Amino acid sequence: MALTGSFRLSALDATSTYSVAAFKNQVNDELNTQYPVAKDRYHLYINLGCPWSTGVCTALMLKGLQDCISVTCTKPEEVQIDDQGNMGFVFDKDCQCKLGDGTLLENVDSVNNCSSVFELYQKGSPNYMGPFTLPILWDKESETIVNNDSLDLIRMINSNFNAYAKNKQLNMIPENKQTEIEGTAQGWILKDINKGVYKIGYAESQQQYEQQFAKLYEALDKVERMLEKKKYLIGDKFTIVDLRLF
Numbered sequence: 001m002a003l004t005g006s007f008r009l010s011a012l013d014a015t016s017t018y019s020v021a022a023f024k025n026q027v028n029d030e031l032n033t034q035y036p037v038a039k040d041r042y043h044l045y046i047n048l049g050c051p052w053s054t055g056v057c058t059a060l061m062l063k064g065l066q067d068c069i070s071v072t073c074t075k076p077e078e079v080q081i082d083d084q085g086n087m088g089f090v091f092d093k094d095c096q097c098k099l100g101d102g103t104l105l106e107n108v109d110s111v112n113n114c115s116s117v118f119e120l121y122q123k124g125s126p127n128y129m130g131p132f133t134l135p136i137l138w139d140k141e142s143e144t145i146v147n148n149d150s151l152d153l154i155r156m157i158n159s160n161f162n163a164y165a166k167n168k169q170l171n172m173i174p175e176n177k178q179t180e181i182e183g184t185a186q187g188w189i190l191k192d193i194n195k196g197v198y199k200i201g202y203a204e205s206q207q208q209y210e211q212q213f214a215k216l217y218e219a220l221d222k223v224e225r226m227l228e229k230k231k232y233l234i235g236d237k238f239t240i241v242d243l244r245l246f
């Protein structure tokens with residue numbers, strides 16, 4: 001059954017710099033790979049109110065992969081999905097999912113015909129107990145979840161689908177900047193900003209709230225100082241670090 005409350009907080013594990021993600025398979029071109037790079041085989045489920053999802057969606061659009069990987073968007077807010085009061089994301093045909101450029105995303109699950117994200121996880125992995133998070137990359141062929149880690153998904157979109165990308169030349173993770181990227185996007189930006197806002201929202205005491213709040217603003221000030229004289233956080237080109245700050 002869907003698990004909520006403190007179980008979900010585990011995804012924010014304060015000591016870890018990574019979000020907990022259970023599905024970590026890769027789509028790639030390696031020999032005998034389970035998930036080969038292909039057009040129209042993979043489907044992305046997102047929520048436009050979820051920063052992890054919007055980062056993945058932005059990467060997909062920037063790379064020009066919208067004709068290769070289809071996208072469905074849930075209703076932004078969670079709703080009650082069962083009689084026990086469990087909450088979860090659902091698909092809602094009356095909810096408009098519009099991107100900044102006016103693109104309308106599919107809002108019903110035409111791939112699996114599921115009504116909620118919980119149902120989707122049940123279909124792809126019936127023994128999985130949660131958390132039932134978005135984004136999800138779904139394989140239409142094997143009817144399974146390939147990966148539900150936004151950082152992995154951005155990396156795959158950036159590098160592994162170039163055969164189909166309209167903007168192949170865009171590389172948001174340049175090799176010579178990888179150490180710096182690790183130290184920022186996967187370091188303090190992830191811990192104190194991306195997850196920081198959740199730690200504030202889910203704080204269980206005033207003291208915890210104030211500690212996390214101070215950390216968030218320290219990190220935002222750091223970003224401010226870094227961007228005083230330049231446009232991008234690392235080097236002179238847009239990277240995944242800038243993307244994770246959106």
Ligand SMILES: N[C@@H](CCC(=O)N[C@@H](CS)C(=O)NCC(=O)O)C(=O)O
Nearest residue numbers: 008019020021050052133134149150
């Ligand atoms: N590991 C995930 C975390 C994503 C995440 O926490 N998504 C939230 C929405 S912003 C979610 O789906 N929450 C639903 C739940 O916890 O039940 C990632 O980085 O992709």
